[in-house]
Amino acid sequence: xxxxRWKIEDHTRAKHRVLRSYLDxxxxxxxxxxxxxxxxxxxxxxxxxxxxxxxxxxxxGEPGSPLIMLDAxxxxxxxxxxxxxxxxxxxxxxxxxxxxxxxxxxxxLEVPANVKIHVEPGRFEDRxxxxxxxxxxxxxxxxxxxxxxxxxxxxxxxxxxxGSFLDFPRSEALFFLPLSFVHxxxxxxxxxxxxxxxxxxxxxxEAIPLSGDDRKSFLMELFEEVLSSQGQVKHVASFRLNTNDxxxxxLVFATQHEKGLDQMKRAMWKVDPISGISYSxxxxxxxxxxxxxxxxxxxxxxxxxxxxxxxxxTVTEATEVTRPTPFVSDSxxxxxxxxxxxxxxxxxxxxxxxxxxxxxxxxxxxRFL
Ligand SMILES: C[S@@+](CC[C@H](N)C(=O)[O-])C[C@H]1O[C@@H](n2cnc3c(N)ncnc32)[C@H](O)[C@@H]1O
Numbered sequence: 001x002x003x004x005r006w007k008i009e010d011h012t013r014a015k016h017r018v019l020r021s022y023l024d025x026x027x028x029x030x031x032x033x034x035x036x037x038x039x040x041x042x043x044x045x046x047x048x049x050x051x052x053x054x055x056x057x058x059x060x061g062e063p064g065s066p067l068i069m070l071d072a073x074x075x076x077x078x079x080x081x082x083x084x085x086x087x088x089x090x091x092x093x094x095x096x097x098x099x100x101x102x103x104x105x106x107x108x109l110e111v112p113a114n115v116k117i118h119v120e121p122g123r124f125e126d127r128x129x130x131x132x133x134x135x136x137x138x139x140x141x142x143x144x145x146x147x148x149x150x151x152x153x154x155x156x157x158x159x160x161x162x163g164s165f166l167d168f169p170r171s172e173a174l175f176f177l178p179l180s181f182v183h184x185x186x187x188x189x190x191x192x193x194x195x196x197x198x199x200x201x202x203x204x205x206e207a208i209p210l211s212g213d214d215r216k217s218f219l220m221e222l223f224e225e226v227l228s229s230q231g232q233v234k235h236v237a238s239f240r241l242n243t244n245d246x247x248x249x250x251l252v253f254a255t256q257h258e259k260g261l262d263q264m265k266r267a268m269w270k271v272d273p274i275s276g277i278s279y280s281x282x283x284x285x286x287x288x289x290x291x292x293x294x295x296x297x298x299x300x301x302x303x304x305x306x307x308x309x310x311x312x313x314t315v316t317e318a319t320e321v322t323r324p325t326p327f328v329s330d331s332x333x334x335x336x337x338x339x340x341x342x343x344x345x346x347x348x349x350x351x352x353x354x355x356x357x358x359x360x361x362x363x364x365x366x367r368f369l
Contacts (some may be wrong), residue, residue, distance in 0.1 A: 008058035021267035023072035053091035056105035144170035159200035166231030240278035
């Protein structure tokens with residue numbers, strides 16, 4: 001077996017597609033925003049971290065996450081216009097052979113002067129916490145940061161480190177959580193310290209008497225709840241990756257901004273155009289769908305009915321209900337949920353004179369029949 005590279009799996013391709021789609025949106029949004037912001041310390045800077053970077057390529061040459069993160073910028077239509085923004089890439093990798101392999105891959109790239117790449121050998125939990133401690137010690141703030149935290153297992157992803165990082169403004173993180181492993185290790189002796197660190201406390205113990213899906217749901221909800229309470233996190237969104245060998249892994253995203261949440265949900269919908277919440281290696285090849293399928297907005301309709309019952313509500317209120325669901329209000333709420341509900345007669349809508357049926361302005365009031 002190659003000690004440096006390994007064969008890519010289908011669920012990894014799906015994970016990479018979520019990462020890439022998100023960065024395709026993040027780069028211009030954050031780039032232009034940072035140009036507009038007041039910069040007392042020189043040119044605007046953005047930081048992209050890959051905490052468990054790997055060797056840069058897989059066994060058959062497919063790009064790994066560091067190359068995907070770089071290519072999202074290097075092949076972006078806005079690259080030239082963002083020439084005065086400094087993009088800092090920090091790749092942390094523990095295995096020295098993978099560090100060397102990654103450096104070799106990076107050396108092959110043509111990189112403009114405003115893109116700075118640093119490969120840091122060592123453990124994420126050490127290197128990243130040193131960086132954060134240094135910035136905090138200087139009384140400074142981290143530049144807007146996106147961190148991808150993708151360990152093989154879960155032992156190194158401590159919630160307290162995450163919390164101190166997500167306390168900086170405009171920082172966000174995408175985690176890979178091997179839920180099946182967490183599920184298995186709950187209740188096994190010797191895992192207590194690791195699980196305490198992952199869940200920032202010992203509430204995971206409540207999962208011990210549970211089994212099967214109940215245990216999994218409990219642990220997932222707990223992870224999301226604890227993550228939501230870290231730093232300045234306001235929104236959390238998850239995506240399920242079912243592997244060929246039947247394991248259930250999750251991508252979990254934490255952000256402070258609604259815009260980031262919507263962009264990440266859009267990235268997830270690109271991988272799962274029907275429900276926006278999961279990828280199954282058994283049903284998909286990890287490639288882009290060749291034909292488009294309509295999203296199933298039934299769960300959103302059900303959520304709206306549950307939230308409002310038969311009382312009158314507005315689009316603003318419906319948008320609030322949509323936010324914690326996998327649906328994106330701009331894409332799914334009006335045209336794909338409210339309008340069809342009105343058409344089939346389950347939604348009564350009051351509009352001002354002259355407003356067309358099927359349109360949902362801010363002053364529209366509606367209720368379920
Ligand atoms: C799942 S792989 C990363 C794959 C990569 N993110 C990608 O998508 O192409 C995890 C990597 O983390 C490295 N690693 C393991 N423990 C680590 C730690 N504590 N800190 C940093 N890197 C670590 C492993 O050597 C391995 O290369």
